[in-house]
Amino acid sequence: MRYSFMTTRRGFLSALAASAAALSLPRLAWAAEPLKIGLILPLTGPFASTGRQIEAACRLYIARNGDTVAGRKVELIVKDDTGSPETTKRIAQELIVQNKVDILAGFGLTPLALATAPLATEAKVPMVVMAAATSIIPTRSPFIVRVSMTLPQITQPMAEWALKNNIKRVVTLVADYGPGLDAEKTFVKRFTEGGGTIVESIRSPLQNPDFAPFLQRVKDAKPDALFVFVPSGQGTAVMKQFAERGLGEAGIKLIGTGDVVDDDILDAMGEPTLGVITSFHYSAAHPSAENKAYVEAFMKANNGMRPNFMSVGGYDGMHMIYEAEKKTGGSSDGEKIVAAMKGMSWVSPRGPMSIDPTTRDVVQDVYIRKVEKKDGHYWSIEFDKLEKVKDPSS
Amino acid sequence: MIGNFVGVVFDGVAYGSLLFVISIGLSVTMGLMNFVNLAHGAFAMVGGYAAVVMMTRFGVPFLATLPVAFVVSALVGAVLERLLYRRLYRASHLDQVLFSIGLVFMSIAGATYVFGSQQQPVQLPAFLRGQVHLLGLDLGSYRLFLIAIVIAITLILTWLVERTRFGAAIRASVDNQQASAGLGIDVYRVFSLTFALGSGLAGLGGGLGIDVLGLDPTFPLKYMVYFLLVVAVGGAGTIKGPLIAALILGVFDVAGKYYVPQIGSFVIYVVMVAMLLAFPRGVLGKRG
Numbered sequence: 001m002r003y004s005f006m007t008t009r010r011g012f013l014s015a016l017a018a019s020a021a022a023l024s025l026p027r028l029a030w031a032a033e034p035l036k037i038g039l040i041l042p043l044t045g046p047f048a049s050t051g052r053q054i055e056a057a058c059r060l061y062i063a064r065n066g067d068t069v070a071g072r073k074v075e076l077i078v079k080d081d082t083g084s085p086e087t088t089k090r091i092a093q094e095l096i097v098q099n100k101v102d103i104l105a106g107f108g109l110t111p112l113a114l115a116t117a118p119l120a121t122e123a124k125v126p127m128v129v130m131a132a133a134t135s136i137i138p139t140r141s142p143f144i145v146r147v148s149m150t151l152p153q154i155t156q157p158m159a160e161w162a163l164k165n166n167i168k169r170v171v172t173l174v175a176d177y178g179p180g181l182d183a184e185k186t187f188v189k190r191f192t193e194g195g196g197t198i199v200e201s202i203r204s205p206l207q208n209p210d211f212a213p214f215l216q217r218v219k220d221a222k223p224d225a226l227f228v229f230v231p232s233g234q235g236t237a238v239m240k241q242f243a244e245r246g247l248g249e250a251g252i253k254l255i256g257t258g259d260v261v262d263d264d265i266l267d268a269m270g271e272p273t274l275g276v277i278t279s280f281h282y283s284a285a286h287p288s289a290e291n292k293a294y295v296e297a298f299m300k301a302n303n304g305m306r307p308n309f310m311s312v313g314g315y316d317g318m319h320m321i322y323e324a325e326k327k328t329g330g331s332s333d334g335e336k337i338v339a340a341m342k343g344m345s346w347v348s349p350r351g352p353m354s355i356d357p358t359t360r361d362v363v364q365d366v367y368i369r370k371v372e373k374k375d376g377h378y379w380s381i382e383f384d385k386l387e388k389v390k391d392p393s394s
Numbered sequence: 395m396i397g398n399f400v401g402v403v404f405d406g407v408a409y410g411s412l413l414f415v416i417s418i419g420l421s422v423t424m425g426l427m428n429f430v431n432l433a434h435g436a437f438a439m440v441g442g443y444a445a446v447v448m449m450t451r452f453g454v455p456f457l458a459t460l461p462v463a464f465v466v467s468a469l470v471g472a473v474l475e476r477l478l479y480r481r482l483y484r485a486s487h488l489d490q491v492l493f494s495i496g497l498v499f500m501s502i503a504g505a506t507y508v509f510g511s512q513q514q515p516v517q518l519p520a521f522l523r524g525q526v527h528l529l530g531l532d533l534g535s536y537r538l539f540l541i542a543i544v545i546a547i548t549l550i551l552t553w554l555v556e557r558t559r560f561g562a563a564i565r566a567s568v569d570n571q572q573a574s575a576g577l578g579i580d581v582y583r584v585f586s587l588t589f590a591l592g593s594g595l596a597g598l599g600g601g602l603g604i605d606v607l608g609l610d611p612t613f614p615l616k617y618m619v620y621f622l623l624v625v626a627v628g629g630a631g632t633i634k635g636p637l638i639a640a641l642i643l644g645v646f647d648v649a650g651k652y653y654v655p656q657i658g659s660f661v662i663y664v665v666m667v668a669m670l671l672a673f674p675r676g677v678l679g680k681r682g
């Protein structure tokens with residue numbers, strides 16, 4: 001009987017009508033398609049730890065806040081771009097065209113964000129930058145909103161702190177690559193404006209097997225402090241040589257930006273990090289109830305991995321997306337979502353933060369911290385802060 | 395000023411010593427067996443990871459992990475020699491290069507998969523940390539240790555190759571495989587052992603180098619230039635050649651970075667070009 005029903009013309013038509021009605025029903029009843037977030041991260045290759053931290057944090061946010069927001073089910077589509085810009089761009093295109101994502105997020109490095117910016121503009125898809133830290137990024141598309149940090153934003157406070165704390169002569173040692181030169185520029189500019197003296201600016205080659213000669217030169221120059229900016233991984237070598245050559249005993253302070261004492265590997269780096277003073281927007285040891293709960297939940301969900309600054313980028317990015325959806329009543333309109341994100345402020349595990357409504361860039365407190373050993377683990381303990389720091393170049 | 399200079403020379407000699415330990419294995423395989431093995435760094439990395447695993451997972455003290463690094467790399471070398479390298483002894487150098495560079499990429503991917511992309515930690519015993527004050531100079535303890543190791547390795551290797559029966563067999567096999575086989579030397583066995591020895595030395599260097607060079611999956615590629623530099627300048631197939639080359643390169647590299655940091659990392663290449671012009675076959679090279 002079922003077959004004969006379908007094979008008669010009237011039966012077929014009525015079946016068609018019924019199914020069409022069934023399809024359109026949910027739209028009318030709930031008006032909610034899933035909220036698709038395309039998360040593009042380097043999950044393999046040299047920057048895999050960035051991707052690992054951010055993905056874990058995004059998943060943690062969903063686990064702690066439920067997988068529906070404004071009546072829409074949240075669907076996280078995670079893709080690996082291996083840290084190469086062409087791949088990021090291709091994946092972003094696929095996510096926009098095929099998966100029809102509402103929001104793009106992630107972006108571990110500056111070139112990856114820059115490669116995707118034109119696509120976000122063209123498709124009117126909000127692009128939440130969770131890691132990349134060059135100042136110019138949000139200017140490249142009106143759909144970019146950044147929740148991580150900018151390099152000058154976290155570097156300048158180090159210069160401010162040094163000026164206030166009787167550090168007058170500084171040697172800078174940066175790796176000879178884009179971010180290193182930016183950090184050097186920001187630090188030197190602020191420090192000399194404030195009356196400090198830069199004794200020397202050393203640039204070490206990016207592929208540098210041995211820091212010993214550079215640090216010996218620093219020791220002989222007898223500055224009050226050495227400002228360091230090197231890519232993750234080289235920091236250990238610098239701090240080890242710094243300790244081994246007795247620069248600390250010679251009265252030289254080691255200062256830098258917080259990425260050299262990345263929480264993810266701080267324990268593994270161990271003893272040479274003791275006493276290193278850095279400026280940064282996040283420490284896993286940030287003393288707040290929000291952060292304590294965050295660190296605990298994060299480590300529990302990830303086999304003891306400690307959340308680092310990358311992770312809060314992911315976590316806050318998800319928070320901003322959730323809040324924007326709530327504010328717009330579950331909108332898929334890119335312009336409305338970005339408008340809702342502008343000027344938003346909240347308390348993150350890192351501390352209070354907000355989105356500048358004109359630049360769409362992150363505004364946050366930057367902390368001065370010192371590495372100490374507590375309960376057998378190494379932590380960057382915050383002891384001073386600058387409030388509501390904006391990117392100085394904006 | 396003089397004190398600075400002596401300090402720079404000391405650091406340079408120590409750095410050169412490390413370059414020597416890591417590269418000497420390549421000189422052995424390349425010079426004695428005439429095989430261009432670009433995957434040499436992969437064996438060094440195997441040694442490094444073996445040392446790290448012993449230290450972090452099993453709590454073995456640093457010094458005791460060094461022999462383990464040697465043995466593990468030597469075993470891996472022996473197995474790969476039997477399975478893969480042996481097929482390419484008669485192949486052209488281009489084939490050998492392509493094959494071994496392929497191995498490098500596989501080793502990088504493998505290490506990333508197993509250990510992750512991060513730098514590996516190393517805990518040195520207290521007496522190897524810090525500096526010792528000697529005749530008014532501050533000398534790094536670990537650097538003194540490296541120099542001592544190199545002196546030991548040089549003496550042992552020279553003795554092995556020049557004074558023992560096994561060394562004689564290696565030299566004979568290299569010079570004329572057919573005649574050596576005819577004289578009853580098991581050429582393949584000699585090559586296996588030589589290759590294992592070279593790989594083991596690389597592993598030892600990998601373990602020793604973690605503290606100075608670091609250890610991550612890109613190790614074999616990152617330092618390949620340095621291995622090749624030492625062997626090219628020193629001349630493959632000898633022990634003293636690479637030793638002299640490594641020390642010269644080490645001292646010039648450190649001095650360049652200390653006195654003229656603006657062009658510091660460039661100095662080592664200038665020295666290489668100058669030395670290759672002066673000694674096209676390497677300082678003490680047997681082959682071109």
